[in-house]
Amino acid sequence: MFEAPAPATVDRMLAAQRHAADTFGLRATGRRVWGYQGRTVSAAAGPHWLRVVCTEGGTLWDGPSASRVLPASVPRPGLFRIRDWTTDAYAYRAELYAFAPDPIVSPRPVLDEDPGLPETWWKEMTAALDVLADVPPPTGREAVREEYLRRVIPQFTGHQADAAITWSTAHGDLHYGNVTRGPHILDWEGWGRAPYGYDAATLYVYALLVPATAARIRAELGPRPGPARGPHRTAYRGRPDPPGSGPHRLLR
Numbered sequence: 001m002f003e004a005p006a007p008a009t010v011d012r013m014l015a016a017q018r019h020a021a022d023t024f025g026l027r028a029t030g031r032r033v034w035g036y037q038g039r040t041v042s043a044a045a046g047p048h049w050l051r052v053v054c055t056e057g058g059t060l061w062d063g064p065s066a067s068r069v070l071p072a073s074v075p076r077p078g079l080f081r082i083r084d085w086t087t088d089a090y091a092y093r094a095e096l097y098a099f100a101p102d103p104i105v106s107p108r109p110v111l112d113e114d115p116g117l118p119e120t121w122w123k124e125m126t127a128a129l130d131v132l133a134d135v136p137p138p139t140g141r142e143a144v145r146e147e148y149l150r151r152v153i154p155q156f157t158g159h160q161a162d163a164a165i166t167w168s169t170a171h172g173d174l175h176y177g178n179v180t181r182g183p184h185i186l187d188w189e190g191w192g193r194a195p196y197g198y199d200a201a202t203l204y205v206y207a208l209l210v211p212a213t214a215a216r217i218r219a220e221l222g223p224r225p226g227p228a229r230g231p232h233r234t235a236y237r238g239r240p241d242p243p244g245s246g247p248h249r250l251l252r
Helices: 007-024 063-069 119-133 146-157 198-205 211-221
Strands: 028-034 040-045 048-056 079-086 090-098 167-170 192-195
Touching: 007 028, 007 040, 007 048, 007 079, 007 090, 063 079, 119 167, 119 198, 119 211, 167 198, 192 198, 198 211
Parallel strands: none
Antiparallel strands: 028 040, 040 048, 048 090, 079 090, 167 192
8 A cells, every 4th residue: 555665674674574474484475565654564374365564663553353243244365363572673573464355446545436345335334333333332443533533623624523522433544555345344453433424524534535435435435413322522523413324424
């Protein structure tokens, strides 16, 4: 999804990838997929997908392993094994996943053309976001911080966030490079508590350069009443949601 990092980082991460593959008795093959600034590198490894994460002097996020508690009806590749190790300056984590055979929707987070998603994709993504949003917000996991929302919403929209925000569980980084045409939702590193509708709002923003897809997202995932556990209010001020129109997943 990102360009290969500096050569020294490439060498270090590929050495870590080989170590991880040896640990699992596999060999990484095929095209490498780099994360931001070379912090992750992923590739097929036999019938699996091998992802290696690195941090320098920091804590490795436990989002993928913690996501095992989420309902199986939220479609995502199974995480089979995890191995951690450290060097003098870096901490590494190897994650071995089931291989998702269907391709990602886009090689970039932002859409620049209509992806031509089938009707089954829209139906299954809607169902997945409904199930995920109905998971009680986890304690100790934040996909987006409240103080950040209260600062940036007025800065960029001219509106204040509501005094009471309805919180739910969200993926937190749901863009078109993190979802396949299956669909399978990838990269659960940052999942956690977020305003109700956050994931759908993210999909909408990343589709704005393709008006037809953005309009479809609003039609499929647009403003509706909140989850069964209580009345929904979006993070933005606005008129009440129309009654009787189904689960709401989009921030207005």
